[in-house]
Amino acid sequence: MKAARVVLASALTLLTFAPFAGVSAQSVFPDGPVKIVVPYLPGGTPDIMARLIAPALTAKWGQTVVIENKAGANGSIGTAEVARAKPDGRTLVLGTTATHIVNGELYSKMTYDGLKDFAPVAMLGALSNVLIVHPSVQANNVTELIAFLKKQPGKLNYGSGGSGSSNHLAAEMFKSMAGIDMMHIPYKSSAPARTALMAGEVSMIFENVPTAIPLIKSNQAKPLGITSAKGAKVMPEVPTIDASGLPGYDMSFWYGLLAPAGTPDATVKKIHTDVMAVLQTSEVRGKLEGVGIDLSNMSTQQFKDYMRAEAPKWAKVVKDSGAKLD
Numbered sequence: 001m002k003a004a005r006v007v008l009a010s011a012l013t014l015l016t017f018a019p020f021a022g023v024s025a026q027s028v029f030p031d032g033p034v035k036i037v038v039p040y041l042p043g044g045t046p047d048i049m050a051r052l053i054a055p056a057l058t059a060k061w062g063q064t065v066v067i068e069n070k071a072g073a074n075g076s077i078g079t080a081e082v083a084r085a086k087p088d089g090r091t092l093v094l095g096t097t098a099t100h101i102v103n104g105e106l107y108s109k110m111t112y113d114g115l116k117d118f119a120p121v122a123m124l125g126a127l128s129n130v131l132i133v134h135p136s137v138q139a140n141n142v143t144e145l146i147a148f149l150k151k152q153p154g155k156l157n158y159g160s161g162g163s164g165s166s167n168h169l170a171a172e173m174f175k176s177m178a179g180i181d182m183m184h185i186p187y188k189s190s191a192p193a194r195t196a197l198m199a200g201e202v203s204m205i206f207e208n209v210p211t212a213i214p215l216i217k218s219n220q221a222k223p224l225g226i227t228s229a230k231g232a233k234v235m236p237e238v239p240t241i242d243a244s245g246l247p248g249y250d251m252s253f254w255y256g257l258l259a260p261a262g263t264p265d266a267t268v269k270k271i272h273t274d275v276m277a278v279l280q281t282s283e284v285r286g287k288l289e290g291v292g293i294d295l296s297n298m299s300t301q302q303f304k305d306y307m308r309a310e311a312p313k314w315a316k317v318v319k320d321s322g323a324k325l326d
Contacts, residue, residue, distance in 0.1 A: 029061075029089055029266075029267050029270050029271075030061055030063045030089065030090055031063075032063060032090060033063055033064045033065070033066060033090070034057070034061070034063060034064070034065045034066070034089070034090050034091075034092065035065075035066050035067075035068055035090065035091050035092070036050050036054060036065060036066070036067050036068070036092050036093070036094055036257070037068050037070055037078045037079075037081060037082050037091065037092070037093045037094070038050050038067055038068065038069050038070070038078065038093075038094050039069075039070055039071060039072075039075035039076070039077065039078030039079045039093060039094070039095075039099055040069065040071050040075055040078075041069060041071045042069050045127060045208060045210065045255065045291075045293075046094045046096060046255055047067070047069060048291070049094060049124055049125075049255055049288065049293070050067050050094045051067055052284050052287055052288060053124075053275065053278050053279070053284060054066070054067055056278040056281060056284060057274060057275070057278060060274050060277075060278070061274070073103075073107070073325075074098055074099075074102075074103055074106065074162075074164055074165075074325065075095075075096060075098050075099040075103065076099065076103050076107065076110065076111075076112075078093065079093050079095060079099040079100070079103075079112065079114075080111045080112045082118075082258070082259075082260060083111075083112035083117040083118065083260055083261075084112075084260070085260050086260070087119075087259065087260040087261065087262035087263040087264075088263065088264075088267070089259055089263050089264070089267035089268070089270075089271055091259070091260065092121065092257050092258065092259050092271070093118075093257070093258050093259075094124075094255060094256070094257060095114075095118070095255070095256055095257070095258045096253060096254065096255050096256075097166075097253045097254050097310070097314065098164070098165075098166070098253070099114065100114030100115065100118065100258070100307060101114055101115075101307065101310055101311050101314045102164060102169070102314050102318060103164075105314060105315050105318035105319070106163075106164045106318060106323055106324060106325045106326075107324075107325055107326050108324070108326055109326065114307075115307060115308060115311070116261065117260070117261050118258040118259065118260065118261055119258065119259045119260065119261055119262070119263045119268050119300075120256065120258055120300055120303040120304045120307060121256070121257040121258055121259050121263075121268050121271050121272050121275070121300060121303075122256055122257045122271065122272045122275040122276060122296075122298075122300070122303065123254060123255075123256040123296040123298045123302075123303040123306065124255045124256050124257065124275070124279065124288075124293075124295070124296060125254070125255060125279075125288060125293040125294050125295040125296045126228070126252040126253060126254045126255070126293070126294045126296065127208060127209060127210075127252060127253050127254075127255065127292060127293055127294070128209055128226050128227050128228035128230075128231075128232050128251075128252045128253075128292065128294070129166060129167060129170050129206045129207055129208055129209065129212075129226075129227040129251070129252075129253075130206070130207060130208075130209050130212045130223050130225070130226050130227065130232065130235065130238060131145075131170075131174070131204060131205075131206050131223070131224045131225045131226075131227070131241060132197070132204060132205055132206075132207055132212050132215060132216065132221040132222060132223050132224070133145070133203060133204040133221065133222050133224060134197055134198075134200050134202070134203055134204065134221065134222075135219065135220070135221070135222055136200060137156065137203055137204065137222070139224065140222065140224070141224055141225075141239075141244055141245060142224050142225045142239075142241050142244040142245030142246055143244065143245035144245075145224060145245070146178045146180060146245055146246065149178070149180040149181065149182065150179070150180060153180065153181040154181045154182065154183060156182055156183075156203035156204065157182055157183040157184070157185050157202050157203050157204075158171045158182050158183075158184060158185065158202060158203060158204045158205060158206070159185045159186075159187060159193035159194075159196050159197055159201075159202035159204075159205045160184065160185070160186050160187065160190075160193055160205065160206075161186075161187060161188075161189045161190035161191075161193055162186045162187065162188060162189065163186055163321075163323045163324075163325060164318070164323050164325055165186075165190070166206070166208065166253050167190060167193070167205055167206040167207060167208075168184065168186065168321065168323065169251075169314075169317050169318065169321060169323075170206035170227050170251050171184070171204075171206050172184075172317060172320060172321035172323075173249070173251055173317050173320075174206070174241070174246065174249065176317075176320045177246055177248065177249055178246055182203075182204075185201075185202050190205075190207065190208065190211065193205055193207075194207065194211065194215065197215070197220075197221060198215065198220045198221070205221075206227060208292075209226075209232050209234060209235065209291070209292035210291040210292050213234070213235075213292075216235075223235065223238045224238075224241075224244070225238065225239055225240060225241035225244050225245070225246075226238055226239070226240045226241065227240075227241060227249070227250070227251040227252060228240065228250060228251065228252040228294070229242045229243075229249070229250035230252075230294065232292050232294075233289060233292070233294070234289070234290065234291070234292045235292070252294070254296075254306075254310075255293075256296075256303060257271065257275060259271070268300055269300070272299070272300050276297065279295055279296075
């Protein structure tokens, strides 16, 4: 009888404390290493951003944050892997305008939906491109360039990192809005396109601000305009395309962390809060703004709404460009 009472008391003790133990376990994030998939090759803007925030998140969480580069199909391969991952917050993707919006327009068959299959966690920031031309081009501003191309259609060409790349779509939007004609010369990436510009093989590129800076400083290219209507803090002397000859032109490309759809709201909120805190540290903020990133302070809901609002604009740009990757 005494033994039975002991067993009963033990069982009641377990029942009393078990719920609290469960709540405690569920509230701890992360309970293991966190992986950020960068769906591009090392060295690009997404990779730079991920590797800047990972050490700070490791310190904050007490768990290792690892970066895995999984490139291919304009970022779709690595992104698709995250869409299929367990929705526990421990597998994230550093997504972009391309991976979550543009690719859905470029590819007729996609293995994921950039909007439906992900939970937006934290928009890190946006990056503008800058229209740079070879020094031999007889135009010193956007107005002069448009005037030249209207008088001599097709006289100039432009390079890009390939069909569907940011520099390709920025140029196609420019062509459409200005009513001009330029030949597109696609390369495997932006690096050989920049080399071609320096050699005079292409007339211009709508290049990412960070990678355009060395060409401008060495006088190997002339900057004519920033693609974002906000301009670029690291290039205050360069006017926007919108204000210098093509009103209404506004294009920038966002970067953010996203988790698989179904990730618990509490986990999404924690990651968002911690990432935003990291972005505000002087070291991380200084390095990102130093390469032209316009940092974001959007909430998760604002990020989600922004993505959905951007989709129709990019659908039109891709359609007008005629770009298809399959």
